[in-house]
Amino acid sequence: MTPAGRRVVVMTWSCLPPEDLEALDRAYIRLARRLRRKRAPGRPRSPAVTAAVEMRRQGKLWHQIYPKAICGYWSLDEHERYHARENLRKAVKAALRRERQARQEQR
Numbered sequence: 001m002t003p004a005g006r007r008v009v010v011m012t013w014s015c016l017p018p019e020d021l022e023a024l025d026r027a028y029i030r031l032a033r034r035l036r037r038k039r040a041p042g043r044p045r046s047p048a049v050t051a052a053v054e055m056r057r058q059g060k061l062w063h064q065i066y067p068k069a070i071c072g073y074w075s076l077d078e079h080e081r082y083h084a085r086e087n088l089r090k091a092v093k094a095a096l097r098r099e100r101q102a103r104q105e106q107r
Helices: 018-035 047-057 062-069 078-106
Strands: none
Touching: 047 062, 047 078, 062 078
């Protein structure tokens, strides 16, 4: 008995032939994968990334998206604009990839 008053049952599979052990291991792994919790949704996307994703779906080009999605785009200097553009492109690419992976997992 454990300190909490519960009984602990220890099971050994030494009496089973090796091929049954392998099948049991595979069945256990399948069961464990099914019971594993799905990860909770992460942090929500920023409104700029969501807007940029929608504009990309509409077929708009990046040079049309940047001024609308990046706040104060024209007031940024050249290097800040470059980094803002790169960050937006990476965020949009990651968002689209996550959506694509979620659709594939549902199949």
